[in-house]
Amino acid sequence: MTPLRRRRFTALVLTISTALLAGACGSDEPAGTPAADGTTKVKIGVIPIVDVAPVYLGLKQGFFAAEGLDITLETAQGGAAIVPGVVSGQYQFGFSNTTSLLLATSKGLPLKAVASGVASTGQPGKDFGGVIVPTGSAIKTAADLAGKRIAVNTLKNINTTTINKVVRDAGGDPSTIRYVELAFPDIAAALAKGDVDAGQVVEPFLTIATGQGNRQVVSNYAGTDPDLTVAMYFTSKQYLADNPKVVSGFAAAMTKSMEYAGAHPDEARATLTTYTKIDPAVQQSLVLPRWPATVDRDSVQLLADLAVQDKLITQQPDLGALLP
Amino acid sequence: MTTAPVLTGPALDRPVRARIPTGERWRRPALGLLGLALLVGVVEALPRLGIVDSRFLPPFSAMARSLAGQLVLADFWTAFAQTVRGWALGLAVAMIAGIVVGVVLGSVPLLRALTASTIEFLRPIPSVALIPLVVLIYGSRPPSALVLVVYAAFWQVLVQVLYGVADVDPVVRDTARSYRFSRRAVIRTVLWPTAMPYVVTGFRLAASVALILQVTAELIIGVPGLGRSIGVAQSSGAVPETYALVIVVGLLGVAVNASARAVERRALRWHTSVRRDL
Numbered sequence: 164m165t166p167l168r169r170r171r172f173t174a175l176v177l178t179i180s181t182a183l184l185a186g187a188c189g190s191d192e193p194a195g196t197p198a199a200d201g202t203t204k205v206k207i208g209v210i211p212i213v214d215v216a217p218v219y220l221g222l223k224q225g226f227f228a229a230e231g232l233d234i235t236l237e238t239a240q241g242g243a244a245i246v247p248g249v250v251s252g253q254y255q256f257g258f259s260n261t262t263s264l265l266l267a268t269s270k271g272l273p274l275k276a277v278a279s280g281v282a283s284t285g286q287p288g289k290d291f292g293g294v295i296v297p298t299g300s301a302i303k304t305a306a307d308l309a310g311k312r313i314a315v316n317t318l319k320n321i322n323t324t325t326i327n328k329v330v331r332d333a334g335g336d337p338s339t340i341r342y343v344e345l346a347f348p349d350i351a352a353a354l355a356k357g358d359v360d361a362g363q364v365v366e367p368f369l370t371i372a373t374g375q376g377n378r379q380v381v382s383n384y385a386g387t388d389p390d391l392t393v394a395m396y397f398t399s400k401q402y403l404a405d406n407p408k409v410v411s412g413f414a415a416a417m418t419k420s421m422e423y424a425g426a427h428p429d430e431a432r433a434t435l436t437t438y439t440k441i442d443p444a445v446q447q448s449l450v451l452p453r454w455p456a457t458v459d460r461d462s463v464q465l466l467a468d469l470a471v472q473d474k475l476i477t478q479q480p481d482l483g484a485l486l487p
Numbered sequence: 488m489t490t491a492p493v494l495t496g497p498a499l500d501r502p503v504r505a506r507i508p509t510g511e512r513w514r515r516p517a518l519g520l521l522g523l524a525l526l527v528g529v530v531e532a533l534p535r536l537g538i539v540d541s542r543f544l545p546p547f548s549a550m551a552r553s554l555a556g557q558l559v560l561a562d563f564w565t566a567f568a569q570t571v572r573g574w575a576l577g578l579a580v581a582m583i584a585g586i587v588v589g590v591v592l593g594s595v596p597l598l599r600a601l602t603a604s605t606i607e608f609l610r611p612i613p614s615v616a617l618i619p620l621v622v623l624i625y626g627s628r629p630p631s632a633l634v635l636v637v638y639a640a641f642w643q644v645l646v647q648v649l650y651g652v653a654d655v656d657p658v659v660r661d662t663a664r665s666y667r668f669s670r671r672a673v674i675r676t677v678l679w680p681t682a683m684p685y686v687v688t689g690f691r692l693a694a695s696v697a698l699i700l701q702v703t704a705e706l707i708i709g710v711p712g713l714g715r716s717i718g719v720a721q722s723s724g725a726v727p728e729t730y731a732l733v734i735v736v737g738l739l740g741v742a743v744n745a746s747a748r749a750v751e752r753r754a755l756r757w758h759t760s761v762r763r764d765l
Contacts, residue, residue: 253626
């Protein structure tokens, strides 16, 4: 390089590195607090699954904008990332299953549920989650599941406590069940290979699997409680204390979204194409969950009792502190 | 640095382009393509013959159809751009940081001795082990991936630069000192030309590692990009789409490697390992 070219090169390197450093450090606009024009930028941590369709629908209908909320949906791959994200303030709100929220509360995490998320349809055999076996399996009823290997997506969580509950109710001994942790997409394959005897799946895997040589044995959510609140939207106590108006606005918009989704199931089904890659045929036939406007307190109490009974936690979490 | 040993060095093992007969020149790429075609044939045949379950490994034609469907979607290209942007940014930050830190540490023996054990402690920490940490700080936004990419790629560059700086011929360095070269002049005329091949090797290693970590971060954390699209397809039970996106990421990896080699050839065109006219 000649001196001139060298100097140009140095200048280029300096410019690029300055730009990169500026990009890496700055430009982090504060989220969660109201801006001058009255709108508040809010981030919600969600999982890209059927359950969160009402949020997408509510955004489209403008329910959140009407409350002065400028929503950004951030999809995490699993619920495990969402609770820490809300506690650390990365997300102002998050979506998580009820048992996870109960476990987090009993560990002292300052969480507050603000809206109902998703609930069982209450119809055994026509719910959005259930335990499946290969068609030829000898397992016919929930009681037959005792002593078997069952695949669940998370050990010691809502799916194990609700399966334990339906097996217990049917007269089986749930302590003899051996649970195996497998991701939902892998459960049908493990069943086909015979690695597990049964597996708990939710939509769309329930529809896909039953269409491919599997049979549903029991609906573990509907069997536990017809009104089971399976998941909720939540925030941190800190955020609630600092921004009570934003939280009440979010809860109002969320309630409207849930009511709208419940009243317009076809629209809810249609939004699935906007954020999932579910096959069109499956999308048409899958069972939608129920999207009630309020949290069913008794079912949350039941999930807390089951968590204590199955020794996920040692003492009852403070439901009054968690629930809205 | 004499040129004499080079004549017997590994450079001569490489065939000189002008001397290759035309038939030979096309043989290697042709064999490579044939291998690829065989692989495609096997992936097509296995599910069709029922050797593997086509529910879980669809035939290649199904993947290709799904891929063709993806290529016309704006979402796909957005995700593609997000992955490439994240990779390039992370690689650039790691390169600059690695070179600057490497040259400073390498040319001050006291600093090198002070940091040697720390570097050996930090370097083997797998970047993915930092996932819980970055999720707490940045959630599923691009900075999460950036931290992982920079962390993984930085050590590749730094270690190469340190070796490169250590490789400086003492006679050349002492000569430069005898002639009272300034510190800057020593870096420019002695250190940099020696370290350059190492830096480029570091670049090539870092380019691949950066892509791996970028896609990992997207897949596991949910940072926007091709990795997250794979995750969404997977959690939608869309098997052919999942494989189609995996193929895209694989092709991206091939492109990254090929362009890193092209950069290597261009940056080291004066170096005996690349020159073919000797």
